[in-house]
Amino acid sequence: MLRAQINTADSLKYFSQGLPDKVMVDCLTRIREDIGKGMNVHEAFRRTGKFNETVIGLIQAGSDAGQLHEAFRALAGRLTSEMKFQKAIKKATVMPGAIIGVLVGAFIISQVKIVPQVEEMLSGVGQEPDGLTAISFKVSHFTQATWHVFILSVIGLGITLWKSEKVRGVILGIAMSKWRLFRMLIMSLRQMTFISTIRLLHSNGINLAKSIRVSANSVMGTPFYAELREAADKYENSGVPLSTAFAKYTSADSQVVHMLSIGEKSASLDAQLDMLSEMYEEDAENYMAAFAATISFLVLLIAVGLIGAVFIGTFLPIFLMGPKMMQSGI
Known part of the structure; x- marks a missing residue:
């Protein structure tokens, strides 16, 4: 959505619609409201307390570079790698x-x-x-x-x-x-x-x-x-x-x-x-x-x-x- 020139607040709104995770929906809603009030994107994410500094740092980097969609793409790749690693570790240890x-x-x-x-x-x-x-x-x-x-x-x-x-x-x-x-x-x-x-x-x-x-x-x-x-x-x-x-x-x-x-x-x-x-x-x-x-x-x-x-x-x-x-x- 960001790549399609949809602004960040609207992208979060559309993404959260229909999400089964109510906690995440509330979190994204708070982020969208803070962005609407003029807060920086990374600060809005940090304020929720739900995201670690790696996620916030990458979002800040994307925001500063005017390439927020690239930051989220990088985050998606990193989270995918982490999920594969966690899955492998669980399979090996649980x-x-x-x-x-x-x-x-x-x-x-x-x-x-x-x-x-x-x-x-x-x-x-x-x-x-x-x-x-x-x-x-x-x-x-x-x-x-x-x-x-x-x-x-x-x-x-x-x-x-x-x-x-x-x-x-x-x-x-x-x-x-x-x-x-x-x-x-x-x-x-x-x-x-x-x-x-x-x-x-x-x-x-x-x-x-x-x-x-x-x-x-x-x-x-x-x-x-x-x-x-x-x-x-x-x-x-x-x-x-x-x-x-x-x-x-x-x-x-x-x-x-x-x-x-x-x-x-x-x-x-x-x-x-x-x-x-x-x-x-x-x-x-x-x-x-x-x-x-x-x-x-x-x-x-x-x-x-x-x-x-x-x-x-x-x-x-x-x-x-x-x-x-x-x-x-x-």
């Missing part, structure tokens, strides 16, 4: 995760209910546990003493992750520092976001410094936000080349710096930004596929390990108790 939960419950029940009965039967015939049987009983004693703490800890961790953005950020940082594939995935997504935003703005006549500052809003909440704004200030006020500003003041990949340098020297910056955007989009898709496959494999390993733990923890003491019972009968 069912195995449910199985793991059941297996953890089965293990706890076996250690709390079944193994103590085996221990009591062995004690009733006057036999002392030894070897693997003694180890199995010790594991049971430990589980009986700590399973409450374990369950409460898991529940507490889940609530904390759900409520605290700061904790999620800390865990994300640790995961990125320890797991190269995860770090490459997150970095690709972030760099794809701000590079595509810079490309959108610069190709529509917005100067580079402002393009970089606005693109920083699309990655707000990440280290790139402060880095990009500092790079924009240095490029605008100190006269350093754009590639040098990125090399010194951001943690962007060396490939980004190299291609920006080529763009500056050959006056083909728009073309280099296009190639960078496409390259990181492809990289992000590849990393998403690899990450989903790795998660699926890890979850499978955990499930197999728990199955083994349930079997060994429950049935091994029973098997080992047979000879002891026979000895007591003799």
Whole structure:
């Protein structure tokens, strides 16, 4: 609709008509009313509290460049990629995760209910546990003493992750520092976001410094936000080349710096930004596929390990108790 020269307020009005999601309809109605009162499009979206800074940053970029339809097109592509990634992760984790939960419950029940009965039967015939049987009983004693703490800890961790953005950020940082594939995935997504935003703005006549500052809003909440704004200030006020500003003041990949340098020297910056955007989009898709496959494999390993733990923890003491019972009968 925007591409067909229908204004933003009317586009939102027509789009919201017939939507089954009443919450979204109310949200779009508020946005349309705020736009009608003269508020900037991105500020109207931010005021609802329903959209993250990446969405708002891209909308601001499109509005500033006079290419709002391109911003929404870019958002549609990004959201489609995120939905594919989320679908792949759910497919790899939801069912195995449910199985793991059941297996953890089965293990706890076996250690709390079944193994103590085996221990009591062995004690009733006057036999002392030894070897693997003694180890199995010790594991049971430990589980009986700590399973409450374990369950409460898991529940507490889940609530904390759900409520605290700061904790999620800390865990994300640790995961990125320890797991190269995860770090490459997150970095690709972030760099794809701000590079595509810079490309959108610069190709529509917005100067580079402002393009970089606005693109920083699309990655707000990440280290790139402060880095990009500092790079924009240095490029605008100190006269350093754009590639040098990125090399010194951001943690962007060396490939980004190299291609920006080529763009500056050959006056083909728009073309280099296009190639960078496409390259990181492809990289992000590849990393998403690899990450989903790795998660699926890890979850499978955990499930197999728990199955083994349930079997060994429950049935091994029973098997080992047979000879002891026979000895007591003799």
